[in-house]
Amino acid sequence: MSTASWSIWQPLDIDWAPSPEVLAENLDGGQAFRWHSDNGVWTGLWSENVAQLCLRDGAHQWRAPPSMHARVARELPRYLGADLDWPALVDSLPSRSDPHLTRCLAAYPGLRILRQPFGETLLGFLCSATKQIVQIKQMLALLAKQHGLPVVSDSSLVTGYSSHRLPTWPALAAIPEADLRACQLGFRARFIHQTALFLAAHPGWLTETEQLPYTAAKARLMELPGVGEKVADCVLLFGAGKLEAFPVDTWVLKSLARRYDLVGWKPAQVAQFGRAHFGPLAGVAQQFLFSWERAHGGR
DNA sequence: AGGCAGGTGGCCA
DNA sequence: TGGCCACCTGCC
Numbered sequence: 001m002s003t004a005s006w007s008i009w010q011p012l013d014i015d016w017a018p019s020p021e022v023l024a025e026n027l028d029g030g031q032a033f034r035w036h037s038d039n040g041v042w043t044g045l046w047s048e049n050v051a052q053l054c055l056r057d058g059a060h061q062w063r064a065p066p067s068m069h070a071r072v073a074r075e076l077p078r079y080l081g082a083d084l085d086w087p088a089l090v091d092s093l094p095s096r097s098d099p100h101l102t103r104c105l106a107a108y109p110g111l112r113i114l115r116q117p118f119g120e121t122l123l124g125f126l127c128s129a130t131k132q133i134v135q136i137k138q139m140l141a142l143l144a145k146q147h148g149l150p151v152v153s154d155s156s157l158v159t160g161y162s163s164h165r166l167p168t169w170p171a172l173a174a175i176p177e178a179d180l181r182a183c184q185l186g187f188r189a190r191f192i193h194q195t196a197l198f199l200a201a202h203p204g205w206l207t208e209t210e211q212l213p214y215t216a217a218k219a220r221l222m223e224l225p226g227v228g229e230k231v232a233d234c235v236l237l238f239g240a241g242k243l244e245a246f247p248v249d250t251w252v253l254k255s256l257a258r259r260y261d262l263v264g265w266k267p268a269q270v271a272q273f274g275r276a277h278f279g280p281l282a283g284v285a286q287q288f289l290f291s292w293e294r295a296h297g298g299r
Numbered sequence: 300a301g302g303c304a305g306g307t308g309g310c311c312a
Numbered sequence: 313t314g315g316c317c318a319c320c321t322g323c324c
Binding site: 030125128129130131132133135136187188191225226227228229230231234247248249251252267290294 | 307
């Protein structure tokens with residue numbers, strides 16, 4: 001990784017100090033698929049941005065290419081959730097009567113929900129069906145490399161895992177499905193292709209959807225091919241700040257079955273239980289349960 | 300070496 | 313409404 005042209009490290013001026021493990025869980029725990037670490041330095045891409053994060057002398061620091069330094073300084077805090085008071089949010093979760101949630105909260109201090117670009121979050125989770133995080137990251141990196149613009153004009157600046165932005169939805173609409181399949185997307189290529197065509201035919205649809213309340217936004221998203229309950233909830237939680245969204249994937253299904261005695265419950269039933277039990281911040285609770293369950297492999 | 304993976308949609312009773 | 317299964321393909 002060439003580092004000659006990065007700006008100097010800046011202190012991350014937000015009230016957040018996760019351990020290296022929790023930082024990894026935030027950036028690479030299944031919310032986002034565009035971060036990778038190299039010798040303790042995390043490099044991540046979103047929208048037209050690329051940034052690096054690291055922990056030095058006990059404090060988090062960041063840097064970006066000079067050409068986008070000001071923009072990243074403005075947008076990185078929001079991306080990392082700095083608009084919200086996370087200690088207060090976590091404190092308001094119904095954990096006092098919930099020993100397992102208490103245990104999960106204690107295990108991941110500093111775990112947050114990222115606020116990612118809506119359209120990119122949709123693309124990421126359209127790729128996620130029956131795929132592990134590493135593979136989703138590979139698909140998106142390939143898609144970016146083949147069909148996205150270089151993130152900076154100087155190609156020597158950012159090398160390695162990925163140096164290109166994700167293609168926008170208008171760009172995706174112009175890509176034949178066969179070319180998408182060449183990016184290891186498999187059967188997801190058809191969903192992405194059809195979604196891209198739909199969005200191209202409905203300008204403003206995505207932005208309007210992002211601004212709707214949770215229930216209406218979810219119903220709209222589920223009109224898209226390849227978007228069911230789970231993907232819609234992920235997009236709204238990680239890409240629109242809808243903290244009441246409660247995505248039920250296999251890990252959350254296992255978590256609720258095992259820790260809340262919901263053996264045999266269907267995903268839709270578990271989702272309803274989650275929203276009722278964990279309340280308006282169910283998505284936050286979900287992320288802690290998810291991280292715990294994935295780390296403990298069902299034990 | 301194969302089964303399986305952070306689902307969805309379509310088809311059938 | 314509820315259950316089953318095909319869909320692609322590369323990791324563990």
